[in-house]
Amino acid sequence: xxxxxxxxxxxxxxxxxxxxxxxxxxxxxxxxxxxxxxxxxxxxxxxxxxxxxxxxxxxxxxxxxxxxxxxxxxxxxxxxxxxxxxxxxxxxxxxxxxxxxxxxxxxxxxxxxxxxxxxxxxxxxxxxxxxxxxxxxxxxxxxxxxxxxxxxxxxxxxxxxxxxxxxxxxxxxxxxxxxxxxxxxxxxxxxxxxxxxxxxxxxxxxxxxxxxxxxxxxxxxxxxxxxxxxxxxxxxxxxxxxxxxxxxxxxxxxxxxxxxxxxxxxxxxxxxxxxxxxxxxxxxxxxxxxxxxxxxxxxxxxxxxxxxxxxxxxxxxxxxxxxxxxxxxxxxxxxxxxxxxxxxxxxxxxxxxxxxxxxxxxxxxxxxxxxxxxxxxxxxxxxxxxxxxxxxxxxxxxxxxxxxxxxx
Ligand SMILES: NC(=O)c1ccc[n+]([C@@H]2O[C@H](COP(=O)([O-])OP(=O)(O)OC[C@H]3O[C@@H](n4cnc5c(N)ncnc54)[C@H](O)[C@@H]3O)[C@@H](O)[C@H]2O)c1
Numbered sequence: 001x002x003x004x005x006x007x008x009x010x011x012x013x014x015x016x017x018x019x020x021x022x023x024x025x026x027x028x029x030x031x032x033x034x035x036x037x038x039x040x041x042x043x044x045x046x047x048x049x050x051x052x053x054x055x056x057x058x059x060x061x062x063x064x065x066x067x068x069x070x071x072x073x074x075x076x077x078x079x080x081x082x083x084x085x086x087x088x089x090x091x092x093x094x095x096x097x098x099x100x101x102x103x104x105x106x107x108x109x110x111x112x113x114x115x116x117x118x119x120x121x122x123x124x125x126x127x128x129x130x131x132x133x134x135x136x137x138x139x140x141x142x143x144x145x146x147x148x149x150x151x152x153x154x155x156x157x158x159x160x161x162x163x164x165x166x167x168x169x170x171x172x173x174x175x176x177x178x179x180x181x182x183x184x185x186x187x188x189x190x191x192x193x194x195x196x197x198x199x200x201x202x203x204x205x206x207x208x209x210x211x212x213x214x215x216x217x218x219x220x221x222x223x224x225x226x227x228x229x230x231x232x233x234x235x236x237x238x239x240x241x242x243x244x245x246x247x248x249x250x251x252x253x254x255x256x257x258x259x260x261x262x263x264x265x266x267x268x269x270x271x272x273x274x275x276x277x278x279x280x281x282x283x284x285x286x287x288x289x290x291x292x293x294x295x296x297x298x299x300x301x302x303x304x305x306x307x308x309x310x311x312x313x314x315x316x317x318x319x320x321x322x323x324x325x326x327x328x329x330x331x332x333x334x335x336x337x338x339x340x341x342x343x344x345x346x347x348x349x350x351x352x353x354x355x356x357x358x359x360x361x362x363x364x365x366x367x368x369x370x371x372x373x374x375x376x377x378x379x380x381x382x383x384x385x386x387x388x389x390x391x392x393x394x395x396x397x398x399x400x401x402x403x404x405x406x407x408x
Contacts, residue, residue: 001306001309001311001320001322001325003325003328007330008325008328009347009348010330010335010336010337011320011328011329011330012325012326012327012328012347012348012349012350012351013337013338013341013347014328014329014330014331014336014337014338014339015319015326015327015328015329015351016327016341016342016345016347016351017337017338017339017340017341017342017347018181018182018187018329018338018339019174019177019178019181019182019327019329019351020177020181020342020345020351021177021181021342022177022180022181023173023177027173027357027361028173028174028354028357029357030354030356030357030360033173033357033360033361033364034066034360034361034364034365035364036063036065036066036364037065037066038065038066038367038368038371038372039371039372040371041068042064042065042066042067042068042367043066043067043068043111043112043367043370043371044068044070044108044109044110044111044112045062045067045068045069045070045110045111045112045113045114045367046069046070046071046072046073046095046104046108046110046112046113046114047059047069047072047073047083047113047114047115047116048072048073048074048101048104048113048114048115048116048117048125049073049074049115049116049117049118049121049139050072050073050074050079050080050082050083050116051074051076051079051116053116053139054074054079054083054114054116054117055079055082055083055086057355057356057359058114058116058166058359058363059083059086059087059090060356060359061356061359061360061362061363061364062363063360063364064090064091064092066363066364066367066368067112067363067367068092069087069092069095070093070095070096070108070110071095071096071097071098071104071108071110072084072087072095072096072097072098073097073098073099073100073101073104074099075099075217075220075228076211076217076228077099077211078211080097080099083095084097096108101125101128101129102128105128105129105132105134106132110129110134111134111135111370111371112134112135112136112137112366112367112370113129113134113135113136113137114137114138114363115129115136115137115138115139116139116166117139118231118232118237118238119141119143119144119231119237119238119239119243119244120144120221120231120236120237120238122138122139122141122142122143122144122148122152123143123144123148123149123151123152125138126138126143126152126155126163127151127152127155130152130155130156130159130161130163131155131159133159133161134161135161135162135163135366135369135370136156136161136162136163136164137164137166137362137363137366138152138163138164138165138166139165139166140165140166140167140243140247140248140251140383141165141239141243141244141247141383141386141387141390142165142380142383142384142387143387144239145391146384146387146388146391149380149383149384149387149388150384152380153380153381153384156380162366162369162370162376163380164362164366164369164376164378164379164380165378165379165380165383166362166378167247167248167251167252167378167383167386168248168355168358168359168362169248169251169252169255169353169358170251170255170362170377170378171358171359171361171362171365171377171378172353172354172355172357172358172361173354173357173358173361174321174327174351174352174353174354175252175321175353176377178319178321178327179255179256182312182319182329183256187314187316187317188312188313188314188315188316188317188318188319189314189315189316189317189332190291190314190315191256191257191293191312191313191314191315192291192292192293192294192313192314192315193293193294193295193296193313194253194257194293194294194295194296194310194311194312194313195295195296195309195310195311195313196246196249196250196252196253196295196296196297196298196309196310196311197297197298197299197306197307197308197309197310197311198241198245198246198248198249198298198299198300198308199298199299199300199303199304199305199306199307199308200300200301200304200307201301201302201303201304202301202304203273203275203281203301204232204233204273204281204301205230205233205273205275205277206229206230208229210225210229222237230277232244232279233276233277233278233279234277234278234279235278235279238279239279239390239391239394240278240279240280240283240394241268241279241280241281241282241283241299241301242283242285242299242390242391242393242394243387243390243394245299246283246285246297246299246390246393247386247387247390249297249310250287250297250386250389250390250393251378251382251383251386252310253287253289253295253310254382254385254386254389255378255382256312257289257291257293257295259289259290259291259293260289260385260386260388260389260405261287261288261289261295261389261392261405262288262289262290262404262405262406263287263288263392263402263403263404263405264285264286264287264288264389264392264393264396264402264403264405265285265286265396265401265402266283266284266285266286266393266394266395266396266397266398266400266403267283267284267397267400268280268282268283268284268397269281269282271302272301272302273301280397281300281301281302282298282299282300282301282302283297283298283299283300283393283397284296284297284298284397285297285298285393285396285397287389287393287405297393306322306324307322307323307324308322308323308324309321309322309323309324309325310322315332316331316332317329317330317331317332318330321353322350323352323353324350325350326349326350326351326352327350327351327352365377388405389405392404392405
């Protein structure tokens, strides 16, 4: 994405004028993004997996007005202690601590559980809680394989409990506004090409200290501390860049296009970090969607130029959602500025996504769905489809071939 400062300014003006029309400004601020109060008081909740995402993003997103976190579970005692301290500091009672999720499922009387453990455990833990009568908000990607995704969906239906998969874009007010103001009214015309980029210049490796010199996670399926700390790097636990990063953008594009890819080509490799990892550090996929739309995804770890963005190229204009530059819209007529200025907006500043708002909205919406029957915005059916496409992409890379997505 090469744009002059003047082009960026025009793109941002157009975006501000179109994207936030009709949106309630309170929904974009962390203090006011959700109503907080629920009929019947906060839901009784717990969390399994309080690592970077569980403690860093999801517990931060919780508020005691709408969720009463009664228990936490993690096989890492240091993570448990830190998460308990975090909750007490934020005003909750001292949570009960478990290292075994099955014991927690048996002993606690919960309405909801948040699952933020490594990918390979999602199906087993989510199904265990659904079976115990608990509604489950499970982190993305839905599960390690397609069969496990189906098992999760079946369990949610058989035990009549809600299951949501944590894709924050579905709950991010800016993406919702873009859907309502650009995508639904077809402002971009016919979209035949989409580019999805997640570009970083970092190894993706975590250098965290083990809880103690004698800590041994082998009974949980991790042969040593390195494997637990860097589970994303190893095939048994994760599908690497596609499940951990690419699946966010694959699910977004399926939402915006209203379709799932029919087939996918792929390539990739461990091109940069020869450090013992098993998963590729560069992946490239080309999905063919119906209505002759081609979607290119690239996720790389050797260069962060352009960062994270999605670019929708339609016959009537181009829409860019960028973490660095904010949203930009370029109608077909070059240099054209659309509509009237939005009162109170500085159109020169980038209009960016706010992930804190997205996670709070996600957790609140899940609690509201459980208590008040409001709809889930992603839902397990959609998450299953995008996981199927992501896994087909991984297979295409491994086999250097075109993979039909429906035949997986
Ligand atoms: N939605 C997002 O934007 C987003 C961002 C980052 C991570 N994630 C997802 O969140 C999940 C966790 O990722 P992370 O970055 O927090 O990883 P992490 O390694 O930082 O945390 C995982 C935690 O799970 C614990 N754990 C592992 N196996 C367990 C088990 N059997 N029972 C209980 N605890 C167990 C680990 O000890 C660790 O504390 C993954 O599914 C990942 O894809 C989502």
